[in-house]
Amino acid sequence: MRILKYSLLIVMLGLSVEAFPQHQDTVKIIRRSSGLYLSYNSSLIYPGVRAGLELPVETIRFDKLKASGEKKYFVRDRYITINMGWYHHPEFHDNLYLTGGWTMRRTNDKGFFTEFSPEAGFSRTFLGGTTYVVDNNGNVSIRKLAGYFYGLVSVGGGLGYNLEKVKKIPLSVFSKLNLLLMFPYNSTIYLRPALEIGVIYRPVNFLKMRVKSKNRMR
16 A cells, blocks of 8 residues: 555656646857947046956846747856956046946846946055155155055945847946045045946957856746
């Protein structure tokens, strides 16, 4: 009897799996070009520039069939980024910073996208004006390129439009707001918002990476 019960249980589980099929991702490995970006990087009202490289890691396409029968989709991409930024704050300092980050981007079937990107790295400031140093003997000298090193964490979010989706041009335009946290800054944390407006250029066959590509139904 016990064997019969177990057999019936296995049959019922099998029928339930057939009745409610499990959807699995279609996974494959593709090769995608990396992207270069350049942006105007304004810290409040102070001008600057930012440039970087984004290396594709993963792409997932989500397909959805609406009740009307219309098909919609969006793509979720993941990138590793390497970034160099600079801004000029008159009479205070110039700030040069290098970060590595992780960009999460969501693009709809029209080409519009949103993204979020945490980053971490370090910063080197260069003090504005002339910096004088007085030694123990009272001698005064000028210190060239005076400034400080800081640890730096950045979080940012933005939106943009990918022309490649519709226009078949390997170019995207975007706007993004970042919050920079520099530490230790006089034993505290220094906060600085920065606004980016720029372009991402993805040349054909440029630094191609092996990327995990998935298709998923929603």
